[in-house]
Amino acid sequence: MKNNITIIISCAGMGTRLGIGTTKALVDVAGKPLIIHQLEQLKDYDDIRVVVGYQAERVIDVVKNYRNDITFAFNYDYKTTGTAASFSKGLIGAREYSVAFDGDLLVNPKDLKCLLEYEGEVIGGCNPTTDNPVLMSIENGCVVRFSRDFGQLEWTGLAKMKTERLTPGNQHVYMMLEPLMPIKVMKIQTKEIDTQNDYEKAVKWVLNGFSE
């Protein structure tokens, strides 16, 4: 077990853009709920916190039947707050490093392992693919700016940070990282599920062994 890391999976929101009327963590991807895919890749970690809000009881049910040592944190203000509020809720009493992990993100297992085992702070970036990306400008292998307009890589929502450096927020997680830049970036293969189109691509990608 890796005992200096706390992993915080944020899945408080609703999957409205996906048109499923359920939280995205529970959407079926190639035969199992998205969150189970994530947890299968986190078997070596023993401090995992799942932040729930919309349909909290359903998410809890699915997760605890898979693994009963998960910490659940509640963010019932998911309609008015961003992922930073959920992430911050999971930070109380967290270990040396905290990892922000969005509940609608699928990551190539090897890439995820690499990022989590990286010695030090690191942000996950990917080639820009989504409709309305937050982009990251990279200099000397580090993220130096987040922007809606330009940048070489897209922000994936995945970051491993020193817990003591983080200040809780309630907008977006990347805004919590901005004052801490530059931060090392690692390019990873991911699929984010926001729309029907994303969903179909993600299913194919998972069936193909988490790769194109």
Add this chain to the structure above:
Amino acid sequence: MSDYIFLFDLDSTITQKEILPEISSKIGKLSEMRRLTEATMRGELPFKTSFIKRVEILSDVPVSEVNKLVASIPLNKCITEFIMKNKDRCYIVTGNLDIWISGLMQRIGMKNHYYCSKAETKNDHISKIISVVDKELMVKQFVQPLVVVGDGDNDSGMAKFAEVAIGFGGVRDIAPSLIKCIDYAFFSDKKCADFLTALL
């Protein structure tokens, strides 16, 4: 170090079994007790009404015998250890009766550290219920910031006034009303105790 005071529900939070059903099974009145307990957990019966009915079911059993049975009930190991290690900052808040739980409270180092319902006895039997605890009113009296741990509908009032409200579902499901007012939920005794330790 934080200023938190830690308040714990007793039944299915500290104990690994539910106290009243456990005792009633020993006297062959489990189904009657179970029905009342379930309805109370779901919030269908006011706690006070249900509690008085449940006490009636056990009224034939000598108080000293119930006290002995309660004192020997299996406990959630890690949560209990947390309480015993941090006696000064922990209190038990339970609807159960003082005359039934005093032995158990002594066993976990919580003698004089609990708030509960009270009854009078005559010839080792309950003669009168003096008060039934209102957990919400109870916690409103604390001036310190509170961490509250519970599992039932009647813990919701405490949860609303806590700085950190925790649901523990390791023994039975967390009541639906409580789920709506907690900040954290645990299903593992150890994980819950680890988290409490981080809040010290």
